[in-house]
Amino acid sequence: MVVVMSPDATEEDVAAVVERVNAAGGEAFISRGVTRTIIGLVGDVEQFAELDLGAMRGVADVLRVSTPYKLVSRDNHPDMTTVYVGADSVGAVPIGPDTFTLIAGPCAVETPEQTLEAARLAQAAGATLLRGGAFKPRTSPYTFQGLGEAGLKILAEVRAETGLPVVTEVVDPRDVDLVAQYADMLQVGTRNMQNFALLQAVGAAGRPVLLKRGMSATIEEWLMAAEYIAQRGNLDIVLCERGIRTFEKATRNTLDISAVPVAHGLSHLPVVVDPSHSAGRRDLVVPLSRAAIAAGADGLIVDVHPDPASALCDGAQALTAQDIRQLAAAVRELPPLLGRVAARRAAPEEAALT
Amino acid sequence: MVVVMSPDATEEDVAAVVERVNAAGGEAFISRGVTRTIIGLVGDVEQFAELDLGAMRGVADVLRVSTPYKLVSRDNHPDMTTVYVGADSVGAVPIGPDTFTLIAGPCAVETPEQTLEAARLAQAAGATLLRGGAFKPRTSPYTFQGLGEAGLKILAEVRAETGLPVVTEVVDPRDVDLVAQYADMLQVGTRNMQNFALLQAVGAAGRPVLLKRGMSATIEEWLMAAEYIAQRGNLDIVLCERGIRTFEKATRNTLDISAVPVAHGLSHLPVVVDPSHSAGRRDLVVPLSRAAIAAGADGLIVDVHPDPASALCDGAQALTAQDIRQLAAAVRELPPLLGRVAARRAAPEEAALT
Amino acid sequence: MVVVMSPDATEEDVAAVVERVNAAGGEAFISRGVTRTIIGLVGDVEQFAELDLGAMRGVADVLRVSTPYKLVSRDNHPDMTTVYVGADSVGAVPIGPDTFTLIAGPCAVETPEQTLEAARLAQAAGATLLRGGAFKPRTSPYTFQGLGEAGLKILAEVRAETGLPVVTEVVDPRDVDLVAQYADMLQVGTRNMQNFALLQAVGAAGRPVLLKRGMSATIEEWLMAAEYIAQRGNLDIVLCERGIRTFEKATRNTLDISAVPVAHGLSHLPVVVDPSHSAGRRDLVVPLSRAAIAAGADGLIVDVHPDPASALCDGAQALTAQDIRQLAAAVRELPPLLGRVAARRAAPEEAALT
Amino acid sequence: MVVVMSPDATEEDVAAVVERVNAAGGEAFISRGVTRTIIGLVGDVEQFAELDLGAMRGVADVLRVSTPYKLVSRDNHPDMTTVYVGADSVGAVPIGPDTFTLIAGPCAVETPEQTLEAARLAQAAGATLLRGGAFKPRTSPYTFQGLGEAGLKILAEVRAETGLPVVTEVVDPRDVDLVAQYADMLQVGTRNMQNFALLQAVGAAGRPVLLKRGMSATIEEWLMAAEYIAQRGNLDIVLCERGIRTFEKATRNTLDISAVPVAHGLSHLPVVVDPSHSAGRRDLVVPLSRAAIAAGADGLIVDVHPDPASALCDGAQALTAQDIRQLAAAVRELPPLLGRVAARRAAPEEAALT
Incomplete structure (x- = not known):
């Protein structure tokens, strides 16, 4: 599961997501990109679904895809990129x-x-x-x-x-x-x-x-x-x-x-x-x-x-x-x-x- | 080296080729096809060249190609087959x-x-x-x-x-x-x-x-x-x-x-x-x-x-x-x-x- | 699923097994060995289990193993063969x-x-x-x-x-x-x-x-x-x-x-x-x-x-x-x-x- | 061919080797290690042999081995390393x-x-x-x-x-x-x-x-x-x-x-x-x-x-x-x-x- 933060998310927003994931027994890996931060979650996916992460401040999207790659997958992005x-x-x-x-x-x-x-x-x-x-x-x-x-x-x-x-x-x-x-x-x-x-x-x-x-x-x-x-x-x-x-x-x-x-x-x-x-x-x-x-x-x-x-x-x-x-x-x-x-x-x- | 016999070559013709190869210290493997017999030679190729096999009775062709396959090679047959x-x-x-x-x-x-x-x-x-x-x-x-x-x-x-x-x-x-x-x-x-x-x-x-x-x-x-x-x-x-x-x-x-x-x-x-x-x-x-x-x-x-x-x-x-x-x-x-x-x-x- | 017939099973015994499998919509492939006949079943394994094939005359054993090989598998034969x-x-x-x-x-x-x-x-x-x-x-x-x-x-x-x-x-x-x-x-x-x-x-x-x-x-x-x-x-x-x-x-x-x-x-x-x-x-x-x-x-x-x-x-x-x-x-x-x-x-x- | 410089070789020594190689139409690639400099030569090996590089100042060894690796090869170092x-x-x-x-x-x-x-x-x-x-x-x-x-x-x-x-x-x-x-x-x-x-x-x-x-x-x-x-x-x-x-x-x-x-x-x-x-x-x-x-x-x-x-x-x-x-x-x-x-x-x- 991957949490994509919005470009204007703050450090506090990111920390809040991490904390909620950790509290549920999961692990959160933060990747800071040039324009946005992405948080990869490792642990019990079923449980994460209950955390309602999509509603948290600064969260742009929560991706739950079965492939091990997310951002490059066509599952969430059916149109081909130029x-x-x-x-x-x-x-x-x-x-x-x-x-x-x-x-x-x-x-x-x-x-x-x-x-x-x-x-x-x-x-x-x-x-x-x-x-x-x-x-x-x-x-x-x-x-x-x-x-x-x-x-x-x-x-x-x-x-x-x-x-x-x-x-x-x-x-x-x-x-x-x-x-x-x-x-x-x-x-x-x-x-x-x-x-x-x-x-x-x-x-x-x-x-x-x-x-x-x-x-x-x-x-x-x-x-x-x-x-x-x-x-x-x-x-x-x-x-x-x-x-x-x-x-x-x-x-x-x-x-x-x-x-x-x-x-x-x-x-x-x-x-x-x-x-x-x-x-x-x-x-x-x-x-x-x-x-x-x-x-x-x-x-x-x-x-x-x-x-x-x-x-x-x-x-x-x-x-x-x-x-x-x-x-x-x-x-x-x-x-x-x-x-x-x-x-x-x-x-x-x-x-x-x- | 491969000796291709002509369709009307006799058993004696084939035997004569084998004998000459053996006498030179080589080995000859006979393959009898439907229409023609082919003799594969194993041994010293330089020496075989001196045997003048192409002049023997019943011999249609003597192929000397560097590839390990001969009859299907394009070396001796540049035109494509239909x-x-x-x-x-x-x-x-x-x-x-x-x-x-x-x-x-x-x-x-x-x-x-x-x-x-x-x-x-x-x-x-x-x-x-x-x-x-x-x-x-x-x-x-x-x-x-x-x-x-x-x-x-x-x-x-x-x-x-x-x-x-x-x-x-x-x-x-x-x-x-x-x-x-x-x-x-x-x-x-x-x-x-x-x-x-x-x-x-x-x-x-x-x-x-x-x-x-x-x-x-x-x-x-x-x-x-x-x-x-x-x-x-x-x-x-x-x-x-x-x-x-x-x-x-x-x-x-x-x-x-x-x-x-x-x-x-x-x-x-x-x-x-x-x-x-x-x-x-x-x-x-x-x-x-x-x-x-x-x-x-x-x-x-x-x-x-x-x-x-x-x-x-x-x-x-x-x-x-x-x-x-x-x-x-x-x-x-x-x-x-x-x-x-x-x-x-x-x-x-x-x-x-x- | 594999049915192993006993050495003294008759042709009728084999035919009866095949018939019962076919009647249930499955296919039966017969392999006649030197000492015994083996019948391989293709189809719905759950359904075959209900056929009670093991109780039929001439049947020595019914093997149900998950591996695609049966007779050579250690699942049914834990002792090593000499x-x-x-x-x-x-x-x-x-x-x-x-x-x-x-x-x-x-x-x-x-x-x-x-x-x-x-x-x-x-x-x-x-x-x-x-x-x-x-x-x-x-x-x-x-x-x-x-x-x-x-x-x-x-x-x-x-x-x-x-x-x-x-x-x-x-x-x-x-x-x-x-x-x-x-x-x-x-x-x-x-x-x-x-x-x-x-x-x-x-x-x-x-x-x-x-x-x-x-x-x-x-x-x-x-x-x-x-x-x-x-x-x-x-x-x-x-x-x-x-x-x-x-x-x-x-x-x-x-x-x-x-x-x-x-x-x-x-x-x-x-x-x-x-x-x-x-x-x-x-x-x-x-x-x-x-x-x-x-x-x-x-x-x-x-x-x-x-x-x-x-x-x-x-x-x-x-x-x-x-x-x-x-x-x-x-x-x-x-x-x-x-x-x-x-x-x-x-x-x-x-x-x-x- | 590889030229191994001695630990006390100077920059001038290295440059002299490179120059001689270049003059002969070859190319010299310099690798500066912690303790010594190594010069790899690319070009006509026969010609390099005539340059007498081993006699130049600061040159410890000239290796000419057929394998593409030199320093780790056993050819020049038959005893095993601990x-x-x-x-x-x-x-x-x-x-x-x-x-x-x-x-x-x-x-x-x-x-x-x-x-x-x-x-x-x-x-x-x-x-x-x-x-x-x-x-x-x-x-x-x-x-x-x-x-x-x-x-x-x-x-x-x-x-x-x-x-x-x-x-x-x-x-x-x-x-x-x-x-x-x-x-x-x-x-x-x-x-x-x-x-x-x-x-x-x-x-x-x-x-x-x-x-x-x-x-x-x-x-x-x-x-x-x-x-x-x-x-x-x-x-x-x-x-x-x-x-x-x-x-x-x-x-x-x-x-x-x-x-x-x-x-x-x-x-x-x-x-x-x-x-x-x-x-x-x-x-x-x-x-x-x-x-x-x-x-x-x-x-x-x-x-x-x-x-x-x-x-x-x-x-x-x-x-x-x-x-x-x-x-x-x-x-x-x-x-x-x-x-x-x-x-x-x-x-x-x-x-x-x-």
């Missing part, structure tokens, strides 16, 4: 049920030239958001770990040049504020899906979040990770399926295409697919992109690189100029058949109205 | 690169009425082949195991009534001849993918084979299983991806959608997808069907049932009359975008020409 | 709760000399049962498939020479009678764990059965496979854990050591462990053997080979003369700490009394 | 090849009384280190997340009372210094195995680290995670196998018992096993503990709780007073058979000599 990215920089790009959004760019930011070239490739493919890593979580400590803040600056310059809002990964809770200064959307990677300190930090950062599924996380655990972000008052979350770990070796991971309709059934959050990290092979990216669109994904996130052979990270899966035409055709032709329009950027002034 | 089903009964239905073929019907044959109703549903969805199980391999010995020969007779009657050629499973090598009398295509199920005695028996049965992927088989092992069938002289094999076993519990299995383009890259055999057994849930069948078409599958095999609540097998995943319209739309609209036409049955006289 | 192997040839060797039994031998029978040498190595390690494959299910059709009946004859000769009863695999239901003529125990391999035709055939063969766990089977499915054998009247079944398929690549499979105590808790059947096929690496066989003994296994089945470098099958995992001493020490020293004695062969006359 | 825990508090307890160390305690610290009682149970089982969580990473944000610093204080009090050094988890790099003030050993949990910011922070904290294997990490990835810690100059790392994620549902995770000998073969670091989180079931903890000892583990980490039914975390797997005797017997009797003595705490003055 998340807007870039509203306060170059203009908002929607990710949601009515549109189809292509996010593309280099796996890692290496140089200004490589990043700009990759962004131009991304645009040629129909992308309206730019991806690119400045902080790279790498399995081996002896491989390229990203340019850090220098990479963030390159991304901001390329955004200014191209008009593409920027999605980039953050790996350390201590870096969240820094990354949020440059980026339009914060990405939490597969290895950090259960890094709860990081989830809480991005939940409080005032930026939309792209939450990749852990490579061996169930869909339920993925939604629970999203709940950690939502608890801090941030519901601008986009889920990203990027392949799970199985015994099959022909692909780097196994794209769990079923996760798209399953997550859409359980949660109101948008779902995008990363065919590049799923497959780990360039030749599969376009077929898997088509499959993702057909399965109902709200968008794609794809690696592109002007010269994959020299890429410092994951070159084997990056699309090149030659492959872009096929991806562009898929992104242009298939979504309309499923009732979607290509997501385009609103001008900043329009975006202010969303 | 398999025809039903040529000697009601007329041939193609499964291959230019068409899209829907196979549908009940998981299990229960009664003549239920089977005919399901076949009518299948046709309404656009199906041109009828699936239905008479021999059911079931995890528990206390559940319905199928009607056996009585079920095969029902399938044959429904074929006569509807004009749909029949695909049905065989689970015991001793039943292959019986099933081949009634069926147009023999199905080998996921639990039997490495039942090598059964693979060899269907390889010799003179019927096309639908080979389901084992639920924990790699794609390489799946192609090796197909090779067992091919070795007996039968190359009319259709691969069927039906979901693999992973840790995810939201779906019965995890549809490995990447297996479609991966198998197409490695083998010339057609690939179809079974979204019903992958998901185990009715609500996911249409989205996964769309994804399979978009990923490049040559067809689908889908469970339908006039009254799933009373089904003796897998009712939770069977489509009903209400769901059929969506499936029909997907099967009608998506394949043309990928350059395919709906597979239709040739009249028997036409089929004789194929 | 299976005796070799009683009608060289003398019975027990596998059960009071003893520890080492089964060893070559993965595949290649020649009389190699098999005898391997049997001598097995005895040096403390083995009292000989393993060896004459019919080999191999992933690739181009690898050695076993010597067939010639291999069975070699095994019988080596049994006569060494006094070790023989465990060997059967892969085709059509071969069960042949193999049962030579072997003391029939092995069903991992790829055939759900080959139900084969399970039923070995259930009727009058020989104890070693049932390997499928490489991706749950423990519940494994017990259900054992139930197929038990249904035919054969409860002389030994379960064999041999590693499951996971993402880890350092070992050929992942030994699921927990399966030993889990299976012992659920079933009265003995459980042995195959460390050789689990690991696929010689250096891990002894540590995993120790772990299996410590976890409570009733025995081990281990590959040994006089010259692994020349082995036609799985040489990388076979123990050699050098490794035997360590295995022998583990088998000698650890079981007594767990209250077990080394399983020795009774002389044939003693065995007749068991 | 890690000492508690040297600067109550006295050092060894974990290494000659001893067997039991770590036990409550999953979560709840109250001073519960923690002390659990510590007494742990001692009764033979434990010489106390585990207990103050920061709990939980899948759901609505469950108990630990007492935080209040929990750390309780642990320190119980250490003073019992003389048991304390092992406790840290989940946020910002908390590492705080936790290191109270704890003798820092635990990195399964969900954080690839939280590289946290690994680097504990690598610099001056405390031994218990590194749990990620629930879907390969053994190679686990060693690579250890390498991140080692790179910061901290080689006091103990690896902990705690079960991996598979399809089997009878246990919470699948204990990968083979990981013990595999990791011992690849790395010089000690390996302990967590049977409690592997199984998730109290009844399996003792059999799995025996198996772990027999497989060669250097220790165990086990959940105990005075009243599991009221536990706020993982009560189903905690051993109680009744189960302790069996665990104590296993820990007392089995290790000597494998050449190990029970690990006991040196008095602080003795410990100072280690």
Whole structure:
């Protein structure tokens, strides 16, 4: 059971709820978000129902749902959410049920030239958001770990040049504020899906979040990770399926295409697919992109690189100029058949109205 | 290394090849198919190359490929294969690169009425082949195991009534001849993918084979299983991806959608997808069907049932009359975008020409 | 619910039970074993309870258990079973709760000399049962498939020479009678764990059965496979854990050591462990053997080979003369700490009394 | 290739190495540890060999190993490492090849009384280190997340009372210094195995680290995670196998018992096993503990709780007073058979000599 406090609830209001729950033998966990406080109750749910918490001062809502996640569940929120990215920089790009959004760019930011070239490739493919890593979580400590803040600056310059809002990964809770200064959307990677300190930090950062599924996380655990972000008052979350770990070796991971309709059934959050990290092979990216669109994904996130052979990270899966035409055709032709329009950027002034 | 003998090779020709290989310290495994004999060589490949086997009497071809499967590999056979089903009964239905073929019907044959109703549903969805199980391999010995020969007779009657050629499973090598009398295509199920005695028996049965992927088989092992069938002289094999076993519990299995383009890259055999057994849930069948078409599958095999609540097998995943319209739309609209036409049955006289 | 008929029940008795069940709207599946007939009931269990089936003529027992397997369940059979192997040839060797039994031998029978040498190595390690494959299910059709009946004859000769009863695999239901003529125990391999035709055939063969766990089977499915054998009247079944398929690549499979105590808790059947096929690496066989003994296994089945470098099958995992001493020490020293004695062969006359 | 600088190397020495590598077209990644700086080289290894880096000022060693981990690899360090825990508090307890160390305690610290009682149970089982969580990473944000610093204080009090050094988890790099003030050993949990910011922070904290294997990490990835810690100059790392994620549902995770000998073969670091989180079931903890000892583990980490039914975390797997005797017997009797003595705490003055 979850008690959602209203934005103007006072500390006393919160304390009163906690006290009443404790008096009934329950436990109350307080999560203070940016705009509202949420109180999770653990204990005898039947008994809590008798406490009439909904009538207490400062209480906006009392949610009683059977799923272990509440705020991201579709049970209490049947309409699908649209998340807007870039509203306060170059203009908002929607990710949601009515549109189809292509996010593309280099796996890692290496140089200004490589990043700009990759962004131009991304645009040629129909992308309206730019991806690119400045902080790279790498399995081996002896491989390229990203340019850090220098990479963030390159991304901001390329955004200014191209008009593409920027999605980039953050790996350390201590870096969240820094990354949020440059980026339009914060990405939490597969290895950090259960890094709860990081989830809480991005939940409080005032930026939309792209939450990749852990490579061996169930869909339920993925939604629970999203709940950690939502608890801090941030519901601008986009889920990203990027392949799970199985015994099959022909692909780097196994794209769990079923996760798209399953997550859409359980949660109101948008779902995008990363065919590049799923497959780990360039030749599969376009077929898997088509499959993702057909399965109902709200968008794609794809690696592109002007010269994959020299890429410092994951070159084997990056699309090149030659492959872009096929991806562009898929992104242009298939979504309309499923009732979607290509997501385009609103001008900043329009975006202010969303 | 594989030596393919010509159809008119004699026993002496075969023996001469074996003798030359043995003399060089190698081992030769003979597989006698319906129309030709194949000799697999184990040992020092470099040395075999010096034996000049290709010049021996009765030798049609000597294949030296790096993959562990040879006859089903695309390396020696770059053009994709089209398999025809039903040529000697009601007329041939193609499964291959230019068409899209829907196979549908009940998981299990229960009664003549239920089977005919399901076949009518299948046709309404656009199906041109009828699936239905008479021999059911079931995890528990206390559940319905199928009607056996009585079920095969029902399938044959429904074929006569509807004009749909029949695909049905065989689970015991001793039943292959019986099933081949009634069926147009023999199905080998996921639990039997490495039942090598059964693979060899269907390889010799003179019927096309639908080979389901084992639920924990790699794609390489799946192609090796197909090779067992091919070795007996039968190359009319259709691969069927039906979901693999992973840790995810939201779906019965995890549809490995990447297996479609991966198998197409490695083998010339057609690939179809079974979204019903992958998901185990009715609500996911249409989205996964769309994804399979978009990923490049040559067809689908889908469970339908006039009254799933009373089904003796897998009712939770069977489509009903209400769901059929969506499936029909997907099967009608998506394949043309990928350059395919709906597979239709040739009249028997036409089929004789194929 | 399961109705177990008494050995002297008549066809009429069986028919009467089926009729009463059908009249109540249920379905009855008849399994005729060698010594008794078992009737599985599907339908409304509450209603069946009112039919008073236990009082009908020819009914020995009515089992109502919540697990999906009945005859192999410990619920109705709390005492652990001891299976005796070799009683009608060289003398019975027990596998059960009071003893520890080492089964060893070559993965595949290649020649009389190699098999005898391997049997001598097995005895040096403390083995009292000989393993060896004459019919080999191999992933690739181009690898050695076993010597067939010639291999069975070699095994019988080596049994006569060494006094070790023989465990060997059967892969085709059509071969069960042949193999049962030579072997003391029939092995069903991992790829055939759900080959139900084969399970039923070995259930009727009058020989104890070693049932390997499928490489991706749950423990519940494994017990259900054992139930197929038990249904035919054969409860002389030994379960064999041999590693499951996971993402880890350092070992050929992942030994699921927990399966030993889990299976012992659920079933009265003995459980042995195959460390050789689990690991696929010689250096891990002894540590995993120790772990299996410590976890409570009733025995081990281990590959040994006089010259692994020349082995036609799985040489990388076979123990050699050098490794035997360590295995022998583990088998000698650890079981007594767990209250077990080394399983020795009774002389044939003693065995007749068991 | 890895360049290990000597402790007295200057910034100029480091810069000179980097410059020479860059001049040769390579890239150099600098990791500054507490006591030494390590430089990882990416690029053409053959070419680096010609640079004669070993002769440069400030270079202690140049490692060229084929494994992707270097400092934790056994290739350059064949002798097994012993890690000492508690040297600067109550006295050092060894974990290494000659001893067997039991770590036990409550999953979560709840109250001073519960923690002390659990510590007494742990001692009764033979434990010489106390585990207990103050920061709990939980899948759901609505469950108990630990007492935080209040929990750390309780642990320190119980250490003073019992003389048991304390092992406790840290989940946020910002908390590492705080936790290191109270704890003798820092635990990195399964969900954080690839939280590289946290690994680097504990690598610099001056405390031994218990590194749990990620629930879907390969053994190679686990060693690579250890390498991140080692790179910061901290080689006091103990690896902990705690079960991996598979399809089997009878246990919470699948204990990968083979990981013990595999990791011992690849790395010089000690390996302990967590049977409690592997199984998730109290009844399996003792059999799995025996198996772990027999497989060669250097220790165990086990959940105990005075009243599991009221536990706020993982009560189903905690051993109680009744189960302790069996665990104590296993820990007392089995290790000597494998050449190990029970690990006991040196008095602080003795410990100072280690």
